[in-house]
Amino acid sequence: MTDIATPTRTKKDFASDQEVRWCPGCGDYAILNALQKYMADSGADPANTVFVSGIGCSSRFPYYMNTYGFHTIHGRAPAVATGLKVANPDLDVWIVTGDGDALSIGGNHLAHILRRNLDVNILLFNNEIYGLTKGQYSPTSPVGTRKKSTPMGSVDRPFEPAQFALGSQATFVARTIDQDQKHMAKTLEAAAAHRGTSFIEILQNCVIFNKDFYSETVDRKVRPDRTIDLAPGEPLVYGADRSKGLRFTLGGDTGFAVERCSADDAAAWQPQATSPAAAFLLAGMRDDPEMPVPIGVFRDVAAPIYETGVRAQVDDAIATKGAGDLKDLVYSGEIWTV
Amino acid sequence: MTSTTAHDAPRGELPLQQLDRVVIRFAGDSGDGMQITGNQFTRTSALFGNDLATLPDFPAEIRAPAGTRPGVSGFQLQFSSADIHTPGDAPDVLVAMNPAALMVNIGSLKRGGVVVVNTDAFKETDLKKAKCDSNPLQDGTLDGYRVIEVDINTRVAEALADSPLSNRDKQRCKNFYTLGLMYWVYSRPLEPTLEWLEAKFKNKPELVEANQTALRAGYNAGDIRELFQGQYEVPKATLEPGTYRNVMGNQALAMGLVAGAKLAGLEPIYCSYPITPASSILESLAALKTFGVVTIQSEDEIAAICSAIGASFGGALGMTGTSGPGMALKGEAMGLAISTELPLVIVDVQRAGPSTGMPTKVEQSDLLSSIFGRNGDAPMPVVAISKPSDAFHFAIEACRIAVQYMTPVILLSDNFIANGAEPWKLPDMDDLKPFPVQFTTERTEDFEPFGRDENLARPWVKPGTPGLESRIGGLEKAPTSNISYDPDNHQAMTDLRHAKVRKVADSIPTPELHGPDAGELLVVGWGSTVGILTQAVETAQRRGASVSRLHLTHVWPLPHGLDEIFSRFDRVLVPEMNVAQMAYLLRAELPGHEIVPFNKVTGQPFLVAEIVDEIERVLAAHKTS
Numbered sequence: 001m002t003d004i005a006t007p008t009r010t011k012k013d014f015a016s017d018q019e020v021r022w023c024p025g026c027g028d029y030a031i032l033n034a035l036q037k038y039m040a041d042s043g044a045d046p047a048n049t050v051f052v053s054g055i056g057c058s059s060r061f062p063y064y065m066n067t068y069g070f071h072t073i074h075g076r077a078p079a080v081a082t083g084l085k086v087a088n089p090d091l092d093v094w095i096v097t098g099d100g101d102a103l104s105i106g107g108n109h110l111a112h113i114l115r116r117n118l119d120v121n122i123l124l125f126n127n128e129i130y131g132l133t134k135g136q137y138s139p140t141s142p143v144g145t146r147k148k149s150t151p152m153g154s155v156d157r158p159f160e161p162a163q164f165a166l167g168s169q170a171t172f173v174a175r176t177i178d179q180d181q182k183h184m185a186k187t188l189e190a191a192a193a194h195r196g197t198s199f200i201e202i203l204q205n206c207v208i209f210n211k212d213f214y215s216e217t218v219d220r221k222v223r224p225d226r227t228i229d230l231a232p233g234e235p236l237v238y239g240a241d242r243s244k245g246l247r248f249t250l251g252g253d254t255g256f257a258v259e260r261c262s263a264d265d266a267a268a269w270q271p272q273a274t275s276p277a278a279a280f281l282l283a284g285m286r287d288d289p290e291m292p293v294p295i296g297v298f299r300d301v302a303a304p305i306y307e308t309g310v311r312a313q314v315d316d317a318i319a320t321k322g323a324g325d326l327k328d329l330v331y332s333g334e335i336w337t338v
Numbered sequence: 339m340t341s342t343t344a345h346d347a348p349r350g351e352l353p354l355q356q357l358d359r360v361v362i363r364f365a366g367d368s369g370d371g372m373q374i375t376g377n378q379f380t381r382t383s384a385l386f387g388n389d390l391a392t393l394p395d396f397p398a399e400i401r402a403p404a405g406t407r408p409g410v411s412g413f414q415l416q417f418s419s420a421d422i423h424t425p426g427d428a429p430d431v432l433v434a435m436n437p438a439a440l441m442v443n444i445g446s447l448k449r450g451g452v453v454v455v456n457t458d459a460f461k462e463t464d465l466k467k468a469k470c471d472s473n474p475l476q477d478g479t480l481d482g483y484r485v486i487e488v489d490i491n492t493r494v495a496e497a498l499a500d501s502p503l504s505n506r507d508k509q510r511c512k513n514f515y516t517l518g519l520m521y522w523v524y525s526r527p528l529e530p531t532l533e534w535l536e537a538k539f540k541n542k543p544e545l546v547e548a549n550q551t552a553l554r555a556g557y558n559a560g561d562i563r564e565l566f567q568g569q570y571e572v573p574k575a576t577l578e579p580g581t582y583r584n585v586m587g588n589q590a591l592a593m594g595l596v597a598g599a600k601l602a603g604l605e606p607i608y609c610s611y612p613i614t615p616a617s618s619i620l621e622s623l624a625a626l627k628t629f630g631v632v633t634i635q636s637e638d639e640i641a642a643i644c645s646a647i648g649a650s651f652g653g654a655l656g657m658t659g660t661s662g663p664g665m666a667l668k669g670e671a672m673g674l675a676i677s678t679e680l681p682l683v684i685v686d687v688q689r690a691g692p693s694t695g696m697p698t699k700v701e702q703s704d705l706l707s708s709i710f711g712r713n714g715d716a717p718m719p720v721v722a723i724s725k726p727s728d729a730f731h732f733a734i735e736a737c738r739i740a741v742q743y744m745t746p747v748i749l750l751s752d753n754f755i756a757n758g759a760e761p762w763k764l765p766d767m768d769d770l771k772p773f774p775v776q777f778t779t780e781r782t783e784d785f786e787p788f789g790r791d792e793n794l795a796r797p798w799v800k801p802g803t804p805g806l807e808s809r810i811g812g813l814e815k816a817p818t819s820n821i822s823y824d825p826d827n828h829q830a831m832t833d834l835r836h837a838k839v840r841k842v843a844d845s846i847p848t849p850e851l852h853g854p855d856a857g858e859l860l861v862v863g864w865g866s867t868v869g870i871l872t873q874a875v876e877t878a879q880r881r882g883a884s885v886s887r888l889h890l891t892h893v894w895p896l897p898h899g900l901d902e903i904f905s906r907f908d909r910v911l912v913p914e915m916n917v918a919q920m921a922y923l924l925r926a927e928l929p930g931h932e933i934v935p936f937n938k939v940t941g942q943p944f945l946v947a948e949i950v951d952e953i954e955r956v957l958a959a960h961k962t963s
Contacts, residue, residue, distance in 0.1 A: 018821075046807050047802060047804040050801045052648075063809050063820075068802075068807055068808065068809070069808075069810070070648075071811025072647075073670050073671060073673075073812055076644040079637075079640065079641035079645050079648070080644045081648060082634065082644075082648060083644065083645030083648025083650075083654075085652075086634060086645070086648075086649060086652075086654075087632075087649040087650075087651075087654040087656075088652045088654075088800070088801070090802065108638060108641070109641055111637075112637040314627045314630060314631070314632055318628050321628045323628060323629075324626065324628035326596070326597055330593060330597075330730070330765070330767065331581065332583075333583050334384070334530075334583060336384075336385060336581070336582050
């Protein structure tokens with residue numbers, strides 16, 4: 001590891017001169033705050049940092065960061081970031097997206113950036129609703145969500161973002177909560193340390209169109225019993241008194257499954273496990289009121305990085321065959337002189 | 339040992355007849371190797387010194403059912419001792435490997451032309467597959483043509499009796515037998531193809547041997563005059579002095595994109611999703627890694643242009659290439675490149691539309707959508723390639739405009755150019771003028787991310803540059819790059835974007851007029867019709883018509899000086915392979931001239947004769963009125 005840089009910048013140095021225009025009380029403020037603080041604390045270089053976003057409330061993010069930024073088009077931030085990182089792999093690139101941007105209109109690009117393992121960080125703000133278009137259900141809204149475009153309730157099953165990421169061969173998958181600054185800082189740090197695509201789902205409150213959708217799990221009073229922090233190497237234990245645990249079973253009608261148990265019987269959590277199967281089970285627990293909602297790191301494994309591989313082929317070709325000369329290219333094949 | 343050189347071959351009593359030009363069409367099943375046969379004939383003729391032009395015509399299906407009409411693959415070439423511009427209207431010779439190939443192509447053969455048919459492929463089942471109720475060799479279909487019947491399957495089997503190959507593999511050498519036969523008829527040397535086979539099947543000596551044997555057998559079959567009445571010769575052409583190579587449009591275009599990026603001092607990053615007929619640009623560029631070319635095969639058309647935009651944002655020269663359907667998908671992202679004023683080259687190899695249309699057939703119907711087809715007022719320069727041998731130059735030109743004006747540029751090609759081949763007089767590399775990009779690296783007092791230089795271009799700042807951190811995006815912005823909904827600002831930015839694209843016209847030449855400075859008719863073309871229009875106008879001029887010609891390469895903005903040129907002619911004829919798109923544009927941009935559209939959308943290029951007839955019709959109509 002490199003030396004820990006002494007922070008020479010403050011949170012303020014990462015704030016742009018633009019007035020932040022999210023609704024008062026929006027969860028995005030907390031995320032912006034955490035990001036700016038993380039950037040300052042980690043000694044990030046604003047000149048070398050790029051925020052890329054698509055369209056939606058969350059995608060206004062780049063305008064508020066005093067770094068380089070690109071507010072692109074709906075769903076396409078991963079594709080733009082791919083070109084950017086291939087052009088300059090040294091840049092520290094962060095993609096900011098939402099549940100609609102990443103999983104509806106941009107679902108294809110999200111799947112492909114994850115399987116390619118581009119070395120970027122993706123922050124998916126999941127508020128289970130369309131905010132900027134004023135409150136239609138999103139691909140993460142639960143079945144039966146009644147909104148203006150679904151007056152009788154939505155009929156389609158939602159995506160679980162972490163499962164989508166795991167299914168797309170993501171090498172780093174985590175979840176955190178806008179209200180928990182400490183946990184978010186810890187998760188950002190783990191994501192930044194990972195080489196390859198780091199995917200973080202941030203449960204984020206939309207105070208206008210889906211207010212407190214997650215309060216049953218994240219409110220301070222219930223959080224210890226309704227969430228579980230996935231700490232690498234630690235037992236899967238939760239509860240205000242740390243008495244509850246989770247373990248994995250195989251067999252019967254459920255097949256490979258996760259179940260509650262006593263803290264003593266809890267399985268140790270291994271985000272580096274070769275198989276993503278256990279992570280997939282945990283990521284799917286959010287809909288089960290009997291089970292805690294996992295936050296923390298689902299998966300953290302090493303894999304080749306796309307832009308490194310692409311550039312290595314060019315470098316290798318030049319190293320083995322020599323740099324091509326334009327004239328040799330044009331004057332190649334069968335030439336004749338008149 | 340039989341000599342294999344045409345010049346050494348015994349010629350018997352029949353004199354060698356000299357011809358100026360010959361048009362041959364090879365047609366067979368898409369699995370018969372007709373494209374290879376055509377390409378070999380082309381290559382040999384180019385090396386021999388003929389001028390030539392080719393027209394491959396293949397089905398979209400990789401292997402349509404064997405023997406059926408949809409599965410017919412054709413390759414037409416014209417080779418000549420004189421300067422030629424087209425693959426020829428009607429073939430002089432049709433080589434048909436089966437009944438389907440015969441029936442699909444016989445209609446275009448010149449009356450009295452020669453048909454070479456493989457009689458072994460005219461059995462009952464073959465006729466059924468080709469949907470022939472009777473045998474066209476016997477039912478009068480071929481009356482009026484000179485028919486040369488060759489039992490190619492049998493002869494190939496005989497020639498390869500000693501080969502260790504399976505019977506099936508032996509029959510796959512049929513195309514080289516046929517090629518050998520045609521080499522004899524037109525006095526072509528065998529060496530280039532013999533050598534090509536050796537290189538092609540380097541590790542499969544039995545295939546080299548079999549194909550070479552088939553080629554020689556075909557040649558010798560002609561040589562002993564059991565089939566043809568005599569031999570022909572098409573002498574070398576007197577091409578302009580220079581160094582030449584034979585080149586296909588997509589291949590030259592790929593090299594031009596590399597050259598354009600180098601001249602700009604940038605790394606080329608080409609992002610593309612495979613689509614007919616643009617895929618071979620991606621393939622060509624992927625093979626050029628030693629030239630520092632980076633390629634990304636994207637997950638879809640939208641990703642391809644977005645990654646190219648990301649690459650340009652990062653300080654490389656982002657490029658993408660596609661065909662019509664892909665252009666439609668890329669529309670929103672083109673707007674982003676226009677709004678953020680990033681350089682970008684977008685290649686559109688046009689094909690017949692709408693929707694999927696006819697992927698392997700030619701059309702020029704993306705002109706207006708290229709110029710106007712985006713949401714909002716979204717102007718973009720559009721450059722059109724005319725022929726394989728100018729693809730290199732105009733790919734460089736698109737790169738130049740992109741970086742000098744900080745704008746995306748559409749480079750239009752089409753299926754006829756992309757897959758057509760012709761001799762290319764190679765440029766003197768020292769004549770290529772660099773246009774190095776100057777990135778902004780320091781904050782001056784008046785620096786604004788959307789400030790303007792003399793071209794109205796904004797500064798280009800690479801992320802990673804300290805002190806110039808800024809945000810760009812698709813929302814309307816003030817010159818500071820901050821979001822702005824100010825009414826006056828949007829008016830000013832819209833006006834600026836238009837003025838900038840219009841200003842590109844200051845950097846492009848007024849097109850050259852071919853023919854008299856003034857007259858009754860001016861023929862205006864653009865894109866791949868150039869060869870056909872050249873030949874048609876020259877023909878009409880020889881017949882005494884008062885007609886001149888002008889070809890547009892920069893289709894948006896239009897070059898300066900057109901209004902004045904048009905005013906010297908009574909009317910302007912605009913032949914296009916679309917429904918009058920350029921005519922529409924000229925009427926809007928240059929009102930006051932009589933614009934006469936002439937259109938064809940059959941998926942096939944114009945015939946020279948069609949254009950000559952139309953020129954004469956228009957001239958006559960106005961003489962009598």
